[in-house]
Amino acid sequence: MAVAADTSVTDSPPGRPPRRSSARSRETRAALLFISPWLIGFAVFTAYPVIYTGYLSLTDYDVINDPSFVGMENFRALLEDPKVALALQNTFIFAVLSVPTQLIVSFFLAVLLNRAGRASGFFRTAFFLPKMTPPVAIGILLLLLFNGQNGLINEALGWFGIDGPDWTTDPVWVKPGLVMMSLWTIGASVVILLAALRNVPQELYDAARVDGAGWWRQTTHVTIPMISGALFFILIVDTIAAFQSFTEAYTAFFGSGNTTYSNDAALFYAIYLFQQAFEFLHMGYASAMAWILFAIVLVVTLIQVRVTKRFVYYEGEQR
Amino acid sequence: MTALDTARPGISPTAAASEVEAQGRGGGGGPSRRKVGRVLTWLALTALAVLFIYPFVWLLSASFKPRGEVFDNRLLPKTFTFENYIAVWQEAPMALWLFNTLLVTVLATVAVTISSSMVAWGFAYFRFRGRKYLFGVVLATMMLPQAVTMIPVFLIWESVGMTGTLTPLWAGNLFGSAFYIFLLRQFFLGLPRELFDAAKIDGASNWQIFTRIALPLCKPALVVTAIFEFQAAWTDLMRPLIYLRDSDTFTVPRGLKSLVDQFGFGGEWHWEILITASVISTIPMIILFFVGQRYFVQGIATTGTKG
DSSP states (O other): OHHHHHHHHHHSOTTSOHHHHHHHHHHHHHHHHHHHHHHHHHIIIIIHHHHHHHHHTTEEOOSSSOOEEOTTHHHHHHHHOHHHHHHHHHHHHHHHHHHHHHHHHHHHHHHHHHTSGGGHHHHHHHHHGGGGSOHHHHHHHHHHHTOTTTOHHHHHHHHTTOOOOOTTTOHHHHHHHHHHHHHTTOHHHHHHHHHHHHTSOHHHHHHHHHTTOOHHHHIIIIIHHHTHHHHHHHHHHHHHHHHTOOHHHHHHHOSTTOOSSOOGGGOOHHHHHHIIIIISOOHHHHHHHHHHHHHHHHHHHHHHHHHHHTTOOOSTTOO | OOSTTOOOTTSOHHHHHHHHHTTSTTGGGHHHHHHHHHHHHHHHHHHHHHHHHHHHHHHHHHTTSOGGGGGGOOSSOSSOOOHHHHHHHHHSOHHHHHHHHHHHHHHHHHHHHHHHHHHHHHHHHOOOTTHHHHHHHHHHHHHSOHHHHHHHHHHHHHHTTOTTSSHHHHGGGGGOOHHHHHHHHHHHHTSOHHHHHHHHHTTOOHHHIIIIIIHHHTHHHHHHHHHHHHHHHHHOOHHHHHHOOSGGGOOHHHHHHHHIIIIIITSSOOHHHHHHHHHHHHHHHHHHHHHHHHHHHHHHHHHHHHO
16 A cells, blocks of 8 residues: 555656645545445446346346347336236335334333333343344244134134134235234334433423423423434334335245235235246336336335424434 | 333433422322332333233244144143154255355355445545545435345346355345445444544554454444344345245245245145244344344444434
């Protein structure tokens, strides 16, 4: 590195202050060396694929034969594909049901944990542990716990005299079952919210109490505004994840030789995309689907940022 | 149920509670009211904790039950048997799957930790034109759905003849990963710059500053990166599904999915096999959690509050 720097000094054109420019270029060169893995990876595994997916979306491509250009044909077919419409509908319903439920339940759990004092560590572990389960195992667990005839959930419902539905086979109940299962893995959100809650200054509650605010008003006027940054973060991350949810539903309802029952109700967009790409080898069509997904995620995220911006409060607004 | 116990760390909960008790709206109830609130909190937490842990207990218990009793929902097996564990080993190359998964996971973890820390250091320490803009690009890639790059990335590995091998499952990690770059950079920025300037004056090279000073100071963040990636690589299904064909190359999640296809959809449901294989795939993650619990919690809390 020192050798390289020396040559750059002699190479610098006359008339420019050599020392400063060489120090700068030396720093730039060192920085580029350090970030070069990412630069290469970005070019090869992100930038090029994004562009190439765009190109493929305009072609018919089955991996074996060369891509043939078909213009907007894939996008036209997409609009008319009832399975795309179904997959989009399923995905939206799942996102709309699961994201707010996860947010509310994890907030509730974090508030409880925050009141638990010293034992909060033990309970936090209990809530976080399910997050460690491989999603494939969660898919299997879903089939077991929500089994219509003898699953644990329906047995528990039976104690209260409720005749539980066929969660895994009745199209109406498949998505509620998936949403309930997704609540099992909200541990990370709970940990984030708990950390945020612990950063809320006690003085604010004291002041609110002096002003006569009860528990509800303290929650809505102190707690939620003060942790709105964390809530917003979870909202965005969970929404993006919900639109891409794949593994649990794919494990439980798809795969080779599932003729046992209809799985239309669990056909998420990511699952249909995967099938088109790697099971039917419709790479062009799947690429078009990928671009649509990207556009949807982008628009939904931008709307969320716009709408929630007014409500999010960052203390000090650092950096 | 006032927010009496929302004590901050550093203030002992009881002290904080009694301090505000005087001004509390239910002052008349005094300590007994507070006690009731606390008992209710504990009851609720205990019930919820049971709810969250029970599926594990159910699964573990069912894995020791004979086929006919799997769904009896008993806490302890009526007939205790190791049969299922033997059956899984006979029906599937479980040892091979475990080995494959461990190999991929270790390589993925080591690769991503080294590369991401290098890149993060590049963004944190050096000042160069376009730094902010480039780092913005790093962050933006986190938003990109995997589906958008999935197909061309597959074609790249196909063109170099690597599909069907374990390489595509980890080699991409040699180039860093946006989330960890963000996490580690955040940590590097928190270190005092004078430390590195002093080393520089003493004649240390950039590489020495990075490896001898920055990295050792950044150990907690490196551990967070490593355990996060360990979990991600161990549990991933999508990539093994795309790249692996041969049962001998499967990772545990991919193998587990093939067992679902074989013993579930493929015939009459052999739940006991699926249950036992699920237990085997989950146990290493539970161990990982208890080994690195502190780092998991810190790492996740940091992403949420600094994001």
